[in-house]
Amino acid sequence: MTQTEIAAIGKQVTRLACLHYWRDDPAIARELRDALARSTHSIEHARRVVDRIVETQTDVPTPAEIRRMASEVSAGVRRRYCDACARTGWVSRVIHGYDYAERCACNPAEAA
Numbered sequence: 001m002t003q004t005e006i007a008a009i010g011k012q013v014t015r016l017a018c019l020h021y022w023r024d025d026p027a028i029a030r031e032l033r034d035a036l037a038r039s040t041h042s043i044e045h046a047r048r049v050v051d052r053i054v055e056t057q058t059d060v061p062t063p064a065e066i067r068r069m070a071s072e073v074s075a076g077v078r079r080r081y082c083d084a085c086a087r088t089g090w091v092s093r094v095i096h097g098y099d100y101a102e103r104c105a106c107n108p109a110e111a112a
């Protein structure tokens with residue numbers, strides 16, 4: 001995980017400040033950030049986990065609650081914006097005069 005990603009995850013954790021029992025304690029914030037970073041697959045996933053927590057919980061979660069929430073919130077579905085396919089996941093390609101839809105690099109085939 002890069003410094004930029006760690007900062008982005010840390011920023012998501014500060015959104016929890018709107019919940020009850022938030023304490024401005026760097027040690028607690030670090031534990032929450034680590035739990036969020038380890039249990040999510042991307043910054044987007046982390047953002048959706050925090051969205052879900054903020055929308056459904058009243059108290060600041062524990063690291064264990066963050067992990068549980070992360071496993072409930074889907075990691076996939078919404079992809080990062082892609083210039084090649086405008087997030088459709090498919091690009092059109094002409095082969096011998098026929099138009100084909102081809103998987104975009106941002107949309108790898110699911111493991112069977």
Ligand SMILES: [Zn+2]
Binds near residue numbers: 104
């Ligand atoms: Zn794409």
